[in-house]
Amino acid sequence: MTEYNILLEAAKMPDAWYNIIPDLPKPMDPPLHPATHQPLQPSDLEAIFPKSLIAQEMSGEPMISIPGEVMDIYRLYRPTPLRRAYRLEKMLGTPAKIFYKNESVSPSGSHKINTSIAQAYYNKQEGVNEITTETGAGQWGTALSIACAMFDMKCTVYMVRVSFTQKPYRRILMQTYGGNVVSSPSDTTESGRAFLAKDPDTTGSLGMAISEAVEAAATSGGRAKYSLGSVLNHVLLHQTIIGLEAKEQMASVGAEPDVVIGCCGGGSNFAGIAFPFVPDKLKNGRDIDFIAVEPTACPTLTRGLYAYDFGDTAHLTPLLLQYTLGHQFVPPGIHAGGLRYHGVAQQLALLVKEGVMRAVACHQNPVFEALKMFSVSEGILAAPESGHAIRVAIDEALKCKESGEAKTILFNLSGHGHFDMSAYDAYLSNKLDDFELDQSVIDAAEAMIPKV
């Protein structure tokens, strides 16, 4: 029997997340306070995060137990399938074996829900009844809206104005799940009013929306907390369920990856699939090529600086040591909205800096060519973000075709593209632009990075 769909018994679903902190090749530099630039104290974060998540953010425990209530909700859609892409391999004529972990079958349509459920749970445990957040394309806002519905909490989502206006279906999706969706910048926060005063016609940005969401939580007197969908250590931690499952599933068919690929915006989906395999490389000496794939329109890892920077426009977040294009950088309007972030998770940045992982940047048109190949071979209409991973998986498989190597390639299919049909339409009608940023644009943006 050809084993396409490698399922994992529910009983074998991992019951602890993998914490990479003790396995990092060197200790991480501390986050800094946004105002004082001094190392951040856990208590500095208590205005916006619950204590249990702050503890996870700094934990040195190698494995962290997944609470039973979180496990129960994970079981609504987990373990997700791992698939062997036989039909794609055949189309490419490659000797490589291609596997992908299919996170697109989750209720929110992407991996994002793996952390939103955990975050909602820990907030609820500490008596929080509202969570605020930002969303661009809407994947994260959807995931958090569902999680809050599951725990009977209010969810307020500051949605970047241009998406709010142009992507009504994303908004309706969040509203169906009970999310309170606010067009950002809004007049409900001080930072929002300031952005509007400066430019009433602004399209908004993720940086502005983060500022509003953080402010709304910080000024709620403890009623509401803030939640972030990527970048932070505890977010990446929650996503390791992806790689832990994939590892068990691959082992069940006697496979181990030589190449592990994920698209990379803030870094949580790539980290989710890749981190559990890092000890195999660092401790067991297995030669694994970890590839984070980003858009050329937002080349954080390939053209950014390794430096301390803010996560938002209004300087409300801590400074993290990371790769960054500068917190004022506004990438061109590519369709992979989830990859349009100026920075990246500090853990991931450290691993790239230390040479454990590497990054590749892709143009939009080759990404959509890969998405189309994937749809007609494997049947799945994937998200533009995921298309970056598919593109590089195909490229690596084609290299194997040339070299004759039968490498085992694993990539993370982070989400479906059912809400990205206009992007597919643009590709099919030859209307997609490829963006190659001028060095002067990047230099100007990087000049805004604070000197710490």
Added chain:
Amino acid sequence: MTEYNILLEAAKMPDAWYNIIPDLPKPMDPPLHPATHQPLQPSDLEAIFPKSLIAQEMSGEPMISIPGEVMDIYRLYRPTPLRRAYRLEKMLGTPAKIFYKNESVSPSGSHKINTSIAQAYYNKQEGVNEITTETGAGQWGTALSIACAMFDMKCTVYMVRVSFTQKPYRRILMQTYGGNVVSSPSDTTESGRAFLAKDPDTTGSLGMAISEAVEAAATSGGRAKYSLGSVLNHVLLHQTIIGLEAKEQMASVGAEPDVVIGCCGGGSNFAGIAFPFVPDKLKNGRDIDFIAVEPTACPTLTRGLYAYDFGDTAHLTPLLLQYTLGHQFVPPGIHAGGLRYHGVAQQLALLVKEGVMRAVACHQNPVFEALKMFSVSEGILAAPESGHAIRVAIDEALKCKESGEAKTILFNLSGHGHFDMSAYDAYLSNKLDDFELDQSVIDAAEAMIPKV
């Protein structure tokens, strides 16, 4: 451990479809030739269907082997999960146990692909390189486009004009999978030109689109064949994979259904989940309540006549003995486009007529109320069609709450609602109409049923 997600090992996926014909309580009356009204000969169908599918249409074999190539493509997404809806049960406070089979995780987003893959395979085996079909909301056209892509065949989809214009995302989806999508009525067929001559501004209808697709195949000189997404025996046969899997999955947790529910348009998704359980009732005497759920706007089983009728507007299809509202009936524009069909599968009609199964009709607003309850409890944004099954599952569970009975309820979640956001928006904004058809409208439509 709470067992939410009941997976079936790939190795245990059924390798034969269940054919209900030998188990029917009485023989079916024969299909009649559309022109002569005499019993149809297999050869009459050869202009539009491959011989192997005609043989399946008439087969008396109790089980029909699934070809290996079809099994391999099924394995891209099958076995699909069976879920215990613990969270919905808790929300309702019911002692009932609710299970649902989740067909929404298929590449096409619905159960439709279970038959499109099989039909494409058998056509390809007989040297056919193009398949024509019609589509309303687009689910079937998408499923057939994917299947044709998998077998490297051309797929021409006549899409009802109003959907073609108003639902561009559905069209783009088919085009991404390589489908050739034609707005119907079109000037590419004789029947299309006749419809346009009669009314150049017509919105089109499924009946007209069927006429065009059948004509295009019948006049292709054997190059192209036609494919139907529901109603016919072989289509229902292919869908029994759903119920066969569900039966194994329920048995694995020691459960047997007391109530089996599916939404019902042409009948294939309801038959798919229900038929494999019919022998338990007819042969083993188990008291199972089979409920087909239809919209009040298109009440085929609850208000139609049991009579021979055509499947299309232009009288090109055979006459089948069925429940029908009349082949000229045009239902109001509800959002569950897949349930807007005037007739129903003859096998299903016979079982309802003989009292083995029953039917219930639902209004739109209660259906969307159920969809919303389902989304915030189980996390899944289901299709409006599937919402009909969810509504009745909830109603049956609430009856159990009153009576104290702990019935086991099984329903088929036929598809996701990711392309139905405007319908959700209309519901959330209180803009959905409920349609109760006046008897005079039904009488007028039923008067068009031919006297045979």
